[in-house]
Amino acid sequence: MPDDLSADGAVAASHLPFQALSGDTLWTGVERALDNRAGLVFVTDADGFLLGQVTLDAMRGAIREGAHLRPVTLGDLAAPVAATTALAPALDAGGRLVGVTERSDRRCLAIAEPNLSHAEFRNLLDAFLSTWISSAGDYLRSFEERFAERCGATHGIATSNGTVSLHLAMAALGIGKGDEVIVPDLTFAACANTVMQLGARPILTDIDPVTWCLSPEAIARAITPRTRAVMVVHLFGRPAPMTEIRALADAHGLFVIEDCAEAPGARYDGKPIGAFSEIASCSFFANKIVTTGEGGICTTNNSDLAQRMRMLRDHGMRPERRYWFEEPGFNYRMTNLAAAIGCAQLDRMDAMLAERREIHARYVATLRDIPGVGFPPPMDDRSEPVVWFSCVTVPAEARAAVIKACAELRIDLRPFVNSLSSMPAYRRFARKCPTSVAVSRSGLHLPTSRMPDARILSMLQSAFRSVLE
Ligand SMILES: Cc1ncc(COP(=O)(O)O)c(C=O)c1O
Structure with a gap:
């Protein structure tokens, strides 16, 4: 596992992207909840005392009812912090917001999520x-x-x-x-x-x-x-x-x-x-x-x-x-x-590609020593690949069990697409395709939309180990 990651489940170096002030507008909440990719903001007063949270769902509801036509602030919309959201606020002894942590029982790492800011x-x-x-x-x-x-x-x-x-x-x-x-x-x-x-x-x-x-x-x-x-x-x-x-x-x-x-x-x-x-x-x-x-x-x-x-x-x-x-x-x-x-995605494309590269690098560092795990073969220096979904290979007969072990930890893995020649609708068009069939049966995609933290990587490693070792 990369050593730069702490294992305490903290998801943010700073809580600021997750914080909004009670006097802030609805639109501040919407934009911040998109940018922090948590789908919510924690609302505090000017001294940092936690007043509650506002989720994107709540803001959508408020907009549908026309709240943006009135001088509604996030303080008006703040609800008690719910145990059902993926993030929990961390408070100091005086009740001031000082960090955010993931609730491990609520975390679900989806295979793909659009990155919308x-x-x-x-x-x-x-x-x-x-x-x-x-x-x-x-x-x-x-x-x-x-x-x-x-x-x-x-x-x-x-x-x-x-x-x-x-x-x-x-x-x-x-x-x-x-x-x-x-x-x-x-x-x-x-x-x-x-x-x-x-x-x-x-x-x-x-x-x-x-x-x-x-x-x-x-x-x-x-x-x-x-x-x-x-x-x-x-x-x-x-x-x-x-x-x-x-x-x-x-x-x-x-x-x-x-x-x-x-x-x-x-x-x-x-x-x-x-x-x-x-x-x-x-x-x-x-x-x-x-x-x-x-x-x-x-x-x-x-x-x-x-x-x-x-x-x-x-x-x-x-x-x-x-x-x-x-x-x-x-x-x-x-x-x-x-x-x-x-157009907005094109402005952010290079940054999003860099993030995907880093996500894949973390998975490689986490899984590379596990017997049976492989990665896409290195390419020659004329080729400059990008990361779409991070890919690993495992023995074909173990793949379903690896997917199941990860699903139990709410980590969503996907098998590679089936080789077309293996499906009746296309078989009549196929030449001999042994490599395609073999790669298709052993390949897995890992969730590649969010940076996995140390805790997720450790869970992923245990899930793979439980099947392959
Ligand atoms: C290689 C390839 N070609 C074509 C498509 C089809 O694209 P769309 O889903 O936008 O129709 C996909 C989509 O998954 C794809 O992966």
Whole structure:
């Protein structure tokens, strides 16, 4: 376990992020409860004497009833400190708030929680008040431009989720009946589903034992005269070797689509992932590194493809000619409200990535000496992965017991996705995929949204030890 962590369950070096004054407004309470990620504030008088607590739930209720129209303060809303919240106030002998501690019986470490601060809240409110709540608006334009730039692309076409963005990308490339698209066997089902929805065949191909992504060698073996495209998925934050895959695709006249849903921010050969393909796709679902609630995007450096995707995203309508439909398209648009959240997330993306890296480092330090525990293989120095979910591997036959032991301590672990080839809906498309099957059966995701403290790490370690030693 890292030695910089005390084992007394204290969760904060300072109690100040959790404190608000009785004269503070409702909005101060809302923003502080978002920023401290505890969902509550402890209310004190100016001398620090504890008066009570106000939870985000209570503030939501007050806003629904119009409390913000009156000069209501947090002192008016303060309720007695409840034993049901995850945090408890620590008081000095005189009753002054001096710290906060976690209530161990109330702690539940969820596998994923969106990281929403006052910045997302302010943007969302602003977008709402602007009344630009549908698929046009300043936030949308800014989000498309800024996210594309981060991916090394000149165009961003925001969508309603990361599944339709894959569908839109392939539709714009003209992939359809009779075509084959090479797809990794270890990925979320949307990758294969969208190929099938276009009438094409996903060719499920094994992953590389080091990168856990498609390798140029595996792609080369899967190419047939019907292959039109390769969908590269940068799995669990790990970049695929894109320089080599791009060269192979060019040699065979194939399109490349990069699915960056699990790895925005990762780089290969010094370039951001997403910059190697005709079109890259990303997801902004609530468990992703950057979230907009639901949302997705296609990025590209090709202006013809960008124009075509904009048209297809909007029912197939020509942007400059209202109600003139060039071809049957879709409604895959993102809202300005979602983009408002996304803009704040982009401002915080580097800090959130750094936090995820630190969370994973703590798990590695805690679990590495336990027999049977493994981690994703180290990558070469051309690859710059990011942490999406922290991953560990355990012997496949022990995995369910590890999940159960952790669940009993209210620590929520998740198995890796099933290899697509193991499921009847996809089996007919699969090549031999032994690595994908083995990784899928032994992998576990750890909660990666909150920094685990010494007590959680010690509980996690005991749970793993109780099964594996
Ligand atoms: C690799 C990958 N592709 C696509 C998707 C689909 O994204 P969304 O949930 O936004 O439709 C996901 C989401 O979980 C994913 O992990």
